[in-house]
Amino acid sequence: MRALTWQSTGKVSVEEVPDPRIEEPTDAIIRITSSAICGSDLHLYNVLGAFLDKGDVLGHEPMGIVVEVGSAVATLAVGDRVVIPFVIACGECYMCRKGLTSQCETTQNHQSGSGADLYGFSELYGSVPGGQAEFLRVRRADFNAYKVGEELADERYLFLSDILPTAWQGVQYAHVPEGGTLAVLGLGPVGQFAARIGRHLGHRVIAVDPVPERRAMAERHGIETFDLTDDILSELRDATDGRGPHSVVDAVGMEAHGNPGTSFVQSAVGVLPDAIAKPLMKKAGVDRLAALHLAIDAVQRGGTVSLSGVYAGAADPMPLVTMFDKQIALRMGQCNVHSWRDELLPLVEDPSDPLGVEDLVTHRVRLDEAPAMYDTFNEKEDGCIKVVIQP
Numbered sequence: 334m335r336a337l338t339w340q341s342t343g344k345v346s347v348e349e350v351p352d353p354r355i356e357e358p359t360d361a362i363i364r365i366t367s368s369a370i371c372g373s374d375l376h377l378y379n380v381l382g383a384f385l386d387k388g389d390v391l392g393h394e395p396m397g398i399v400v401e402v403g404s405a406v407a408t409l410a411v412g413d414r415v416v417i418p419f420v421i422a423c424g425e426c427y428m429c430r431k432g433l434t435s436q437c438e439t440t441q442n443h444q445s446g447s448g449a450d451l452y453g454f455s456e457l458y459g460s461v462p463g464g465q466a467e468f469l470r471v472r473r474a475d476f477n478a479y480k481v482g483e484e485l486a487d488e489r490y491l492f493l494s495d496i497l498p499t500a501w502q503g504v505q506y507a508h509v510p511e512g513g514t515l516a517v518l519g520l521g522p523v524g525q526f527a528a529r530i531g532r533h534l535g536h537r538v539i540a541v542d543p544v545p546e547r548r549a550m551a552e553r554h555g556i557e558t559f560d561l562t563d564d565i566l567s568e569l570r571d572a573t574d575g576r577g578p579h580s581v582v583d584a585v586g587m588e589a590h591g592n593p594g595t596s597f598v599q600s601a602v603g604v605l606p607d608a609i610a611k612p613l614m615k616k617a618g619v620d621r622l623a624a625l626h627l628a629i630d631a632v633q634r635g636g637t638v639s640l641s642g643v644y645a646g647a648a649d650p651m652p653l654v655t656m657f658d659k660q661i662a663l664r665m666g667q668c669n670v671h672s673w674r675d676e677l678l679p680l681v682e683d684p685s686d687p688l689g690v691e692d693l694v695t696h697r698v699r700l701d702e703a704p705a706m707y708d709t710f711n712e713k714e715d716g717c718i719k720v721v722i723q724p
Contacts (some may be wrong), residue, residue, distance in 0.1 A: 336466030353470035359406035359475035393419035395464025500526035503641035524584035586642020
């Protein structure tokens with residue numbers, strides 16, 4: 334089959350790779366009908382190459398049609414239409430029963446000290462082949478493959494794989510009080526959905542992003558937006574009675590603007606030999622923290638900062654004096670997709686499309702065009718906000 338593969342830092346290509354096959358009786362094979370490029374894919378593209386091997390298949394936002402099932406699969410049949418969460422969980426262990434499927438103890442990566450296996454996301458999370466391909470092996474398919482309807486377009490359902498539940502969890506973790514204001518930092522795909530979810534739940538939502546096209550998209554959904562300027566902290570306070578928003582979702586993460594020194598170090602580590610780069614990332618890695626520090630400075634005293642953007646640094650300096658003094662609550666973590674999808678399914682199937690899932694994709698491409706779209710998405714060119722690949 335053809336699949337998008339990692340080749341080196343800043344380079345991906347579509348190659349012929351072996352077809353997936355049933356390896357365990359609980360497996361299923363799906364034919365991919367849609368997959369998406371996620372901001373987290375750019376972390377692999379730019380920074381985390383030390384944890385990838387040439388030829389690794391990327392992608393963790395797929396859906397498709399079941400074409401084969403293992404002998405122990407009980408709830409799926411050939412022809413079923415399914416969405417695949419990026420997290421691979423068992424549904425039975427202590428953590429899964431608590432709803433923390435991203436911490437699944439059955440697929441947890443003890444060697445790297447990481448959580449559950451993830452599709453297409455490096456040796457830190459199991460080196461599992463991803464879904465930017467023609468076919469995908471779905472592990473523990475009864476729990477992980479999520480059956481959806483036949484009538485609506487893929488884009489109504491596709492984002493249940495990752496970014497929609499990630500945004501939902503981010504807003505839930507933000508604990509916005511009744512009548513409160515939620516600030517969303519970053520209006521990429523997760524930030525767009527977090528802002529819309531905040532509005533859907535009845536909150537006032539303000540959002541910050543330096544890209545005009547992203548701000549314009551958010552404004553279509555009733556979001557108050559601000560450019561990322563040197564005065565943004567004062568602007569956010571002025572817009573919230575001088576106190577700052579009650580809650581902040583950081584939907585940016587390690588790709589934040591600012592701190593060119595850290596950006597240089599990240600880029601340099603990305604091209605070092607793996608034997609040198611891996612220990613640097615695990616022990617001394619740092620992130621660009623402009624968005625996180627802005628969230629901490631902006632949130633009002635006693636408020637909550639929720640991190641949806643991915644961070645990977647092991648030695649990030651944190652302003653603990655400010656966090657302690659302001660009595661800030663901090664919530665974060667990989668999304669527990671399985672815990673939210675039943676709650677979200679009626680919203681994506683609602684004819685009124687209350688979360689605007691049909692107003693997110695800016696680019697639709699065939700698999701062969703995907704490598705070029707990595708560059709476009711990475712550089713935020715051509716108004717690119719969300720890319721869907723249709724093999």
